[in-house]
Amino acid sequence: MEGFRTHISIQNLNVNHGSRRILKDITLDIPDRRITVIVGPSGCGKTTLLKSLNRLLDPSEGLRVHGRILVDGENIYSPDVEVTHIRRKMGLLSQKPQVLPMSIFDNVAFAPRIHGLREKKTLARTVEHYLKLAGLWEEVKDRLATPASELSVGQQQRLCLARGLAAEPGIILGDEPTSALDPQSSKHVEQRLIDLKSDYTVVVVTHILRQAKRIADYIVFLYLGEVVEHGPAEKVFERPRDPRTRAYLTGEIS
Amino acid sequence: MRFRLLQKSDGVGKKPQRTDGILAVLETDGPAPSRKRRLIKDLAARRFLFGLTLVPGLLVFVMLFGLFWKARAILAVKPLGRLLLGTTWKPSQGEFGMLAFLAGTLAVTVVAMVIAVPISLLTAVTLSEYAPRRMRHAARPMVDLLAGLPSVVYGVWGVLVIVPFVERLASMLGVSSSGYSILAGGIVLAIMVFPTIIHVSLEVFSSVSKDLRDAALSLGANRWEVAKKVVLRKSRQGIIAAVVLGLSRAFGETMAVLMVVGNIPRVPKSLFDPGYPLPALLANNYGEMMSVPLYDSALMLAALILMLVVLTFNVAARMILIRAERTAG
Numbered sequence: 001m002e003g004f005r006t007h008i009s010i011q012n013l014n015v016n017h018g019s020r021r022i023l024k025d026i027t028l029d030i031p032d033r034r035i036t037v038i039v040g041p042s043g044c045g046k047t048t049l050l051k052s053l054n055r056l057l058d059p060s061e062g063l064r065v066h067g068r069i070l071v072d073g074e075n076i077y078s079p080d081v082e083v084t085h086i087r088r089k090m091g092l093l094s095q096k097p098q099v100l101p102m103s104i105f106d107n108v109a110f111a112p113r114i115h116g117l118r119e120k121k122t123l124a125r126t127v128e129h130y131l132k133l134a135g136l137w138e139e140v141k142d143r144l145a146t147p148a149s150e151l152s153v154g155q156q157q158r159l160c161l162a163r164g165l166a167a168e169p170g171i172i173l174g175d176e177p178t179s180a181l182d183p184q185s186s187k188h189v190e191q192r193l194i195d196l197k198s199d200y201t202v203v204v205v206t207h208i209l210r211q212a213k214r215i216a217d218y219i220v221f222l223y224l225g226e227v228v229e230h231g232p233a234e235k236v237f238e239r240p241r242d243p244r245t246r247a248y249l250t251g252e253i254s
Numbered sequence: 255m256r257f258r259l260l261q262k263s264d265g266v267g268k269k270p271q272r273t274d275g276i277l278a279v280l281e282t283d284g285p286a287p288s289r290k291r292r293l294i295k296d297l298a299a300r301r302f303l304f305g306l307t308l309v310p311g312l313l314v315f316v317m318l319f320g321l322f323w324k325a326r327a328i329l330a331v332k333p334l335g336r337l338l339l340g341t342t343w344k345p346s347q348g349e350f351g352m353l354a355f356l357a358g359t360l361a362v363t364v365v366a367m368v369i370a371v372p373i374s375l376l377t378a379v380t381l382s383e384y385a386p387r388r389m390r391h392a393a394r395p396m397v398d399l400l401a402g403l404p405s406v407v408y409g410v411w412g413v414l415v416i417v418p419f420v421e422r423l424a425s426m427l428g429v430s431s432s433g434y435s436i437l438a439g440g441i442v443l444a445i446m447v448f449p450t451i452i453h454v455s456l457e458v459f460s461s462v463s464k465d466l467r468d469a470a471l472s473l474g475a476n477r478w479e480v481a482k483k484v485v486l487r488k489s490r491q492g493i494i495a496a497v498v499l500g501l502s503r504a505f506g507e508t509m510a511v512l513m514v515v516g517n518i519p520r521v522p523k524s525l526f527d528p529g530y531p532l533p534a535l536l537a538n539n540y541g542e543m544m545s546v547p548l549y550d551s552a553l554m555l556a557a558l559i560l561m562l563v564v565l566t567f568n569v570a571a572r573m574i575l576i577r578a579e580r581t582a583g
Contacts, residue, residue, distance in 0.1 A: 056468050061387065088474030098469035101488040110483070111473040160469070167473045 004031035004218070004232075007171065007201040008053060013067035015048055015057065022048050024225045026067075030218070035193060035202040037212040037233070040222035041253055046205040049222065050175050053203065054090050055083050072170070088115070091164025093177035093189075097156035099148035100163075104140050107148045107159055111167035126166060134162035135192055154185025161192060172196065174204040178211065190215050209249065213237060221245050223253070318561065324554035331548065337555065343519045350552040354519040356559075358436070358529030361522050362511055365440025366447055366504045371497055373444075374451035375486075381452075382459040383481045394456065401449035409513035412442035417514050424526045431526035434516035439529065442510050447500040454499055458492030458578065459485055491578035495571040502567030506560060508533035532560050 008030040015023040023045045030036050038046050048057065055076060057063045068075045076086045088111070100107050108127040109117075117123055127144070131137040136158040140151070148159055157177060164172065174193070178186035193202050194215055206212055212219065216233040221242075229236060229245045240246045247253045328337065328350065340351020381390050420441075421433030462485050470484045486493070516528020517538065540553050 051468075054472055056471060084471075084474045084476050087472050090472065092469065092472035094465050094469060096465065098463070098466045100466070100470060100484055102483075110470070110475075114473070114475055114479050163473065173472075 004029075004034060006030065007032035007071070008203075009068075009070040010053075011068040011070070013049075013052060013065070013069060015045070015052060016064045016066075017062055022063075022225055023052070026227050028220060028227055028230060030201065030203060032201050033197055033199070034217035035197050035204060035215050036218040036220060037216035038203065038205045038220045038222055039207065039209065039212050039248070041248070042207055044222045045225045046207075046222055047175050050173050050203065050205050053171075054092060054173060055086055056092075088167050089169050090171040090173050091161070091167060091169045093157065093160055093164065093172070093174040095176045096180045097153060097160045099151070099156050099159060102148065103145050104148045104151070104159060105144040107163045108166050110163060115167075130162040130166040131159075133165055133196070134158045135188065136162055152185075154181050154188065157181060157185065157189055158192065161189070165196075169200070171201045171203065174202070174206075176206055177204065178206075178208075186211075221248060223248070314565070318558070321554050321558040321561065325551055325558050328548050328551035328555055337552070338559075341521060345546045345549045345552065348548065350548065352532075352552075352556060354521050355530055355532045355535050355556065357521045358515070358519075359505060359531040359533070361436045361529055362439040362443055362515060362531050363501065363504045365436060365525065366443035367497070367501060369440060369444035370447040370451060370500060370504075374448050374496075374500070375455060375493065377448070378452050378455035378459060379481050379486070382456055383477050383485060394453075397449050397452050397456075401453070405446065405507060405509040406513075408442055408446055409510035412438060412510060412514040416441050420526065429524070429526050432516065432528070434514060434528050435526045436515065436522050436529045437525040439511045439515035439531070440525075442514055443504045443507055446507060446510060447504050450503050451496045451500040454496035454575075455489070455493055458489045458496065458575075461492075461579070462488050489578075491574050495574040495578065498567050498571040498574070502564045502571070505567065506533060506564045508537050512537055532556055536560070 006029040010026055010028040013023055013026040038049060040046050051057050052065060053069060057065055065077060069077060071089060100110060105127055108130055109123050112123060112126050128137060131140065136155060139155060148156065151159060178189050181189065190211065196202065219233045219236040220230040221228045223244055229240060229242045236245065240249060332350065337350055337352055338356065339353050341353045342349040342351045343354060381393055416438045417433035420435055420438045421431060424431035466484060467480055470480045511531055512534035515531060515534065517530045517534055518528040519530045522529040536553055536557055544550055
């Protein structure tokens with residue numbers, strides 16, 4: 001891959017639900033410290049692909065995963081891997097912001113606390129740092145003790161970003177992270193992701209092509225569970241090789 | 255006959271008939287009189303069914319009023335405070351102090367809840383957070399089945415198993431007890447309350463979205479942390495409702511408790527003392543010795559108290575649940 005270092009390497013990934021194949025034989029390298037955007041029509045398996053990176057696909061719901069995903073060279077689906085350690089490497093932004101039922105402060109402090117940080121001063125500094133990083137500090141610094149559910153939806157999503165970052169991941173996953181937000185808040189979150197890519201590998205799922213064009217360095221086009229085309233953003237947008245990609249970009253498939 | 259969805263253009267000179275939320279114009283091919291007759295029938299049926307639906311709701315108030323009416327006689331002679339706090343229950347001498355029964359009910363209920371709440375909540379957490387889906391689906395109807403068993407079965411089982419167990423426990427601790435005691439009643443009641451608390455808490459836990467659990471998991475939380483810090487916390491109100499519902503079941507339960515609790519009208523001083531809960535008082539005595547003046551009135555007052563308490567618990571639980579649902583959504 002030209003100019004990109006690989007951070008996540010997906011090798012022959014298959015995900016089945018009973019006899020239905022949700023993801024078909026996906027092999028894909030996700031570049032380090034870039035924004036990779038997964039696009040495709042709804043129902044094509046984008047979210048499943050994203051969640052497979054985090055091992056959030058629940059086997060008790062009948063989902064079977066085959067194949068390998070290497071993160072920092074470690075196969076996260078190997079049986080002796082501890083799953084909380086894998087998940088901690090990736091912060092997740094979901095479609096609707098999912099604030100935990102506690103205060104703003106406790107939301108951000110959640111991951112540091114469960115991973116053993118107890119000391120009050122360090123905790124306070126950590127929370128402040130990540131709230132600043134997510135661009136929320138100025139708006140909430142005077143009401144850290146109020147329940148997080150009292151924030152606006154846009155603020156909640158940035159809180160979720162801060163909370164995810166506080167787990168000190170190397171990767172940020174976003175599952176249509178702006179779909180519940182107003183245009184202003186969407187822009188805010190997009191800008192944050194762009195700012196963060198110097199330190200983090202970002203993988204975002206979206207069905208908004210314009211958003212993909214705005215933020216993507218690398219594009220993956222997923223269609224009916226298959227990777228149809230992937231490559232650097234300008235290349236895929238300007239000279240798509242596959243006719244299906246072309247059809248999607250011109251709006252014939254949606 | 256044709257049905258047509260109402261459009262704006264249909265409105266000219268024709269009034270749409272309301273058929274419960276759906277706007278439609280019914281066009282019959284038959285003559286006008288048959289159309290009218292059907293309308294009248296529909297109206298009559300609606301009124302009649304509506305009236306029938308009111309009956310169960312009104313029944314509660316009729317019963318409350320009836321009990322109050324009957325209890326009036328004793329309330330006219332004795333102050334309520336003395337009736338509730340008096341310790342002597344000697345109907346033949348005109349003494350109707352109910353404290354022993356209130357204390358018995360309270361003691362049995364508290365023991366039952368102390369046993370039932372932690373066990374039921376942990377069971378519900380296990381089923382909703384740890385158990386594989388298939389096990390959860392198998393366990394749920396089984397728990398509900400437990401709720402449907404006739405309470406006399408629990409009573410018999412209590413006499414056969416729990417009472418001897420309590421007797422042995424007491425003798426091990428150097429206390430003399432027949433086994434028919436507050437503790438035995440509490441244990442049997444706890445088992446009867448399990449299904450209520452488990453069922454309602456499972457319901458509440460399942461309303462916590464998978465996305466929220468995923469959010470906590472993605473921060474590196476393990477299942478216990480998700481259960482404790484997210485699911486239980488998010489379900490706080492629902493859990494309170496579940497406990498209150500269990501409480502009201504325990505408070506009013508009659509048969510099973512009556513069989514194992516000893517039924518001696520004294521204020522119990524220890525877990526191994528016998529007690530005499532209010533429902534048992536009613537079940538054992540109503541219909542007998544009715545020649546004693548004011549006796550039936552006293553029992554009706556006891557029934558009224560029982561009913562009011564249970565009703566209050568139930569209404570409170572429902573209100574908490576409704577509020578919890580609203581804040582969750």
